[in-house]
Amino acid sequence: MFNAVAVAVQSLAAGEHLTIPKHRGLRLRANESMYNWIYRYKNPDDGRIRQVKLGEWPNMSLTPAVRHWRQLKSLRDQGVDPSTVHRQTEHPRRASIAMPNESAAQLSVQQIGLRYYEGHVKHHWGERGAREVWRIFARTLGEFGSLPAQKVDADLAADFLRGFLDRPTQGTITRRELGAAWDYAITHGLLPAENVNVWRGILRGEFKSKGVRVKGVHRGAEKRLLSVDELAILLPWLHHFTSANEDILTLFAWTCAPGKEICAMYASEISQEEDGWWWIIPEAKLRPQRRGAASDFRIPLVGRALEIVQRRLLASTNGYLFKGRKGGRFDPKNVGVAVWNAREDCDSRPEYQRPRLPISDWTPNDLRRTAVELLKALECPPEILAAIQGQRGNRLRLSADRHAHDALKRLWMTRLAQVLEQLMQGRAPAQWDTEKLAA
Template sequence: MAFDARAAKLLQPGEYLLIGDCPGLRLTASEERRSWAYRYKSPVDGKMRQVQIGRWPVMSPPAAMIAWEALRSRRDAGEDPALAKKQAKAAVVTKKKEDAYTVRRLCDDYLAGHVDVHRGESSRKEMRRLMSKHLDAIADRSAQSITRSDAFDLLESMASTPVSAQTLRGELGAAWDYALDAGRLPDSVPNWWRLVMRGRLKSKGKSRGGVKIGTIKRVLSQTEIGTLLRWMPKLTPLISDALTLYLWTAVRGVEIMAMEKEEIQEERDGWWWTIPKRKTKNARHENATDLRVPLVGKALAIVHRRMSLYDGYLFPAPTKLGHTKQQVIGTSVARRMSYNTVQVERNLEK
């Protein structure tokens, strides 16, 4: 191979020196360096391409010729060396992006972009608690690397709490759908959370006194309602008023505790409690309306009495919400049940 080192040194930026015995091999010049390159017609799409080989004088002419022969052989075999190099770099970049998009980031995106926008405060807190508690094993892994067995193992480890497992399964399925829709995961990534353990995460019902009582729900009989009403005077005014409103209005405890004076109005056909849509369970539904509840009998008497005592919330409390939480009522009633072991233990300690 004839090579003129003096001519190579005199090359100006943008100029090149052809190597006659090696078709396509050239020495190109820039402001900073001189580099060996192989220019050829791509066998893939017929376009002219150029691939860098090395720098001169670090790479000697004989070494450049050896590298050129290898590239030319690949080209003659139908490969496009420059295109292959470009695709390899793109694959590395894609791999880094895939590795960077972890399960933790995917869940954070879902919580911020969907849950925080469309859910209430209690639901937002519960979703964060659930994911924070159960995802440690896979949180820092690439979301794309999660396999069917990974999803199965996680849900299987929660078999003792099937309701929580079922909730987490649904939320992770929604999170993966959210990432796929947003283009943060390739379309080829399967959403295993929608497929594994389907129909197998079923609650066995709550336990009462150490005995499973099943999942069947029932209503109080007339006799039981009578017993409850006779039992009311033993309760505090707060609990008694709340339980009475449960019975007389059939409204959820969350809405009863958040009742406000301005929501109570006397109309031509009697007294009405108008619960704003934003306070109801249907708040997320576009076509839902305010909930209208008639107030009669003991329910009306309780509301009038509390309206005379309080402005704003009728069940006020020094909490962040400004009113008593529904859990306070449920817990207070549960502690008075005969099957409540905590209450029994407390009585034995007295």
């Protein structure tokens, strides 16, 4: 039965659920990043539908889920609301986190971190982020993790973090999560209220990136831009990728949109208006630093971008134009991994024969950045260029006359598509003459 559940789970999209016919009310619901066992029932008092989370699959397999379901169903049959009893049994468990058997003085740095993970991260973070936090506290701390948390002062904390100065990204994340763990511990009584969170102030701004590092060699902080000749070689080669990766990489260039938003493209965001097709990203879906505008982010769909969107709209089964392996949206990380695996210098899985990129030193985001540079070379006005990239301040200024600026965005994106189409045919434009390219 477990294998049957495992097979059925693979076909679940986010928001869908799997019912267990022999156990009425027990279901496995798929979210964006996890699968939850749910007991759904009618409240014996008022007849309203309620549900209780039993656990997460695969950490909780079918057998313990059924066992837990039977206990709650028995209460329901006796006229007792299972959710009330479930909350009462959950509170002591949470209290055990806040008031552990060990005294606060005995808790080590690692124990504080793991309590933070178990009490907060595990229940509020996505699967990937939670796994990274667990890795930090379980594997990264080393001997420092065994020190009593109360004895950690600014000097000890700074000495520990200096070991990450050659790995600035890891150092920044470790410092941040240790600071969050200390806040959690103080709030829940794991550390005295008068304890100072030393992690918030030490080495602030010291973790400075040295730029991209490939196989231990730093390339530097300079951003990579592909030349016109390189694009004329690279764009026609994209068909060697899978259909999803090829389409996403093409949209990087044809829309100038970030990969995270492309991979989360949803059918309801596509609309046909009098002047053509638009991809309208709701403000709530944008990254925090790009929110706060007077309107949603509107991207005109022209050329190959429109062809891709129309084709995928017809094939979409769950609303997402790019469906992930577990349902929901396509994982943007998969695109970067696909590009890396196709590089000539990639020695991962050498036994796996695959086509190798004719130009290796680039990332998916370099396509978007290069497309923006093409618009600059076409002499696209700075305010329109900023609006195409969705920069917040410019969207605020342009919102007063949206239709006029929509027309300008569509004009310049059409010119960009014409240039990219020539490059897709392996032909670089003879010269950067705006009127000639727009003809």
